[in-house]
Amino acid sequence: MNPTEPLRPAIPGGRIMLVGLGPGAHEHLTARARAAIAEADTVIGYVTYIRLVAELLEGKEVIRKSMTEELDRAIEALARARQGRKVALISSGDAGVYGMAGPTFEVLFQAGWTPDSGIEVEIVPGASALNTCAALVGAPLTHDFCAISLSDLLTPWPTIARRLDAVAYADFVVALYNPRSGRRTGQIVEAQRLFLRHRDPATPVAIVKSAYRPKQRIEFTTLERMTEADIGMLTTVLIGNSQTFVRDGLMVTPRGYASKYALDAGERATVDGEQSGRSLSTGLEGWLATIRASGRSATELADTYRLPEAYIRVALAGAEAPV
Ligand code: SAH
Numbered sequence: 001m002n003p004t005e006p007l008r009p010a011i012p013g014g015r016i017m018l019v020g021l022g023p024g025a026h027e028h029l030t031a032r033a034r035a036a037i038a039e040a041d042t043v044i045g046y047v048t049y050i051r052l053v054a055e056l057l058e059g060k061e062v063i064r065k066s067m068t069e070e071l072d073r074a075i076e077a078l079a080r081a082r083q084g085r086k087v088a089l090i091s092s093g094d095a096g097v098y099g100m101a102g103p104t105f106e107v108l109f110q111a112g113w114t115p116d117s118g119i120e121v122e123i124v125p126g127a128s129a130l131n132t133c134a135a136l137v138g139a140p141l142t143h144d145f146c147a148i149s150l151s152d153l154l155t156p157w158p159t160i161a162r163r164l165d166a167v168a169y170a171d172f173v174v175a176l177y178n179p180r181s182g183r184r185t186g187q188i189v190e191a192q193r194l195f196l197r198h199r200d201p202a203t204p205v206a207i208v209k210s211a212y213r214p215k216q217r218i219e220f221t222t223l224e225r226m227t228e229a230d231i232g233m234l235t236t237v238l239i240g241n242s243q244t245f246v247r248d249g250l251m252v253t254p255r256g257y258a259s260k261y262a263l264d265a266g267e268r269a270t271v272d273g274e275q276s277g278r279s280l281s282t283g284l285e286g287w288l289a290t291i292r293a294s295g296r297s298a299t300e301l302a303d304t305y306r307l308p309e310a311y312i313r314v315a316l317a318g319a320e321a322p323v
Contacts, residue, residue, distance in 0.1 A: 007112040007119070011084030014119045015039075016077050018095040018104060019088050020126020023212035024052050028127055036124050040088035042080050044073050049090045073100060074107035081119045093128040098149055098177055130175040133208035133236040136218055138250030140206065140238050144172055150187040151178035157187075164191050168198040169306075173244065173253055176237040188237070189227050195239065199223055204240040206251050207231060220246055288315060 017036040022028035037043065037056045044063040065073045077087045091099035101123055113119060134141045148163050149155070167174055179188045195203075201224035209217040209232065219229050223239060231237065244253040273281050280286065291301050291312070298316060302309035 006114060007082075007108075007117050009082045009084065009118045011082070012118055013084045013086075014081030015086045015122065016081050016104065016108075016119065017086070017088045017122045017124055018099075018101045019090045019124045020094040020096070020099070020128075021049060021052055021090055021092055022126040023129065023132040024092065024210075025212035028132065028212055029053070030124070030126065033124050033126060036122070037088050037090070040086045042077075042085050042087045043090060044077055044087060045090035049092055052092070053090065070100065070103045071107060074104040077104065078107060078111060078113070078119070091126070093132075094126045095123060096125070097128040097130075097147070098151075129177060129208075129211065129236045130238075132211045133175070133206070133238060136208055136211055136216075137206040137220075137238065138246075138252050140173055140240060140244060140251045140253050141175075142253045142255050143241060143243070145175065146172050147175045147177055148191075149177040150180070150184070150191060152184070152187065157190075160187070161190065161194060164194045165197070168195040171199075171241045173241045174239045176239070178233075179235055179237045180231045181233045188231060192223065192227050195223055199239075200242065203242070204244050204246045204251055205229075206238040207235060208238065209235045211236070220249070220251065288318065292316060292318065 017040060019033050019036050021033060022030065034056065037053060040060060042061045042063065043050070043053075043057055044065065046067055047064045050057070050062060050064050063073075063076060065076075073089060077089050080087045089095070089100050089104060091101075093099065095101045104121075108119075108121070115121070128147075130141065130145075130147055146167055148160065148167065150160060152160060164174075176188070176191060178184075179191075201222060203223040205221050205223055205226045207217075207219040207221060207226065207229045209215065209219075209230065213234075215234075217230070221229050226237065226239075238251065240251060241253060243256075244251060246252075282290075294301070296304075298309050298312040301307075301312045301316075305312070
């Protein structure tokens with residue numbers, strides 16, 4: 001294919017649907033995902049995912065690919081779509097989260113595809129492992145969180161390590177995807193080491209294996225002990241933030257209201273100094289007023305708030321800051 005020529009389909013009507021299957025149980029397959037598979041005449045995917053939806057595939061061409069053939073899957077999908085076929089490329093979870101959506105667009109753009117070139121592309125969202133694993137353990141993602149994949153097959157380790165260090169420092173709840181495989185066993189140990197530099201060893205960790213599949217297994221542990229757990233290819237590791245707790249088998253990250261509303265009286269009485277519906281007194285406005293009135297140096301404030309000194313300097317200068 002010539003990448004400088006706009007791609008034209010050989011036969012019109014072709015479609016590529018990037019379908020997220022969710023965790024694997026049929027109750028969690030969305031109605032649109034089911035309909036997209038029904039509409040497709042060709043289904044392409046990794047063998048395990050093909051097996052998950054086996055009974056929806058009767059009469060369709062099924063192309064099974066191995067885990068490492070991601071680009072082949074996308075190239076195959078494009079070739080079929082150019083023949084006017086309706087192709088469902090299936091992924092577990094969401095196709096856009098460590099899935100086929102990215103590689104597919106890369107292949108399409110390289111081949112000269114544009115959204116109006118006659119081959120329609122649809123992304124059908126699915127519940128990703130972080131949603132489904134979180135749902136099984138309680139409410140761990142109720143405050144800021146992020147996902148990091150420990151797979152170094154396509155990402156250099158220093159990039160992964162830098163991100164682990166940054167989010168551990170910044171107190172995010174973290175979902176670790178691809179934490180360990182037969183050959184990649186050291187990454188989770190390194191992740192733990194990086195986290196322990198910033199976080200309490202007792203930080204709650206949930207290990208969720210094969211969520212919503214027959215071999216589902218859930219284990220609660222701590223940051224200090226997490227590497228002793230049974231972690232494999234189909235495991236997601238959820239590490240709490242400094243406020244996360246486990247109670248009665250449920251992992252919960254508070255929303256943050258505790259500092260604003262007194263919950264103990266059973267009613268939403270506002271804590272002294274805070275106003276309902278307004279930012280916290282330690283929110284942006286209140287914090288700016290506090291640091292400006294403090295008389296403390298930018299260096300001291302940077303240390304107290306763990307923020308860059310240059311940022312504090314501009315914040316202190318406020319409206320008088322030179323532009
Ligand atoms: N597109 C997928 C992620 C693919 S990367 C999604 O959105 O969920 C593969 C990783 O996803 C696995 O190593 C594991 O960390 C996680 N994962 C996928 N399915 C899972 C399941 N059923 N239970 C636990 N973790 C799962």
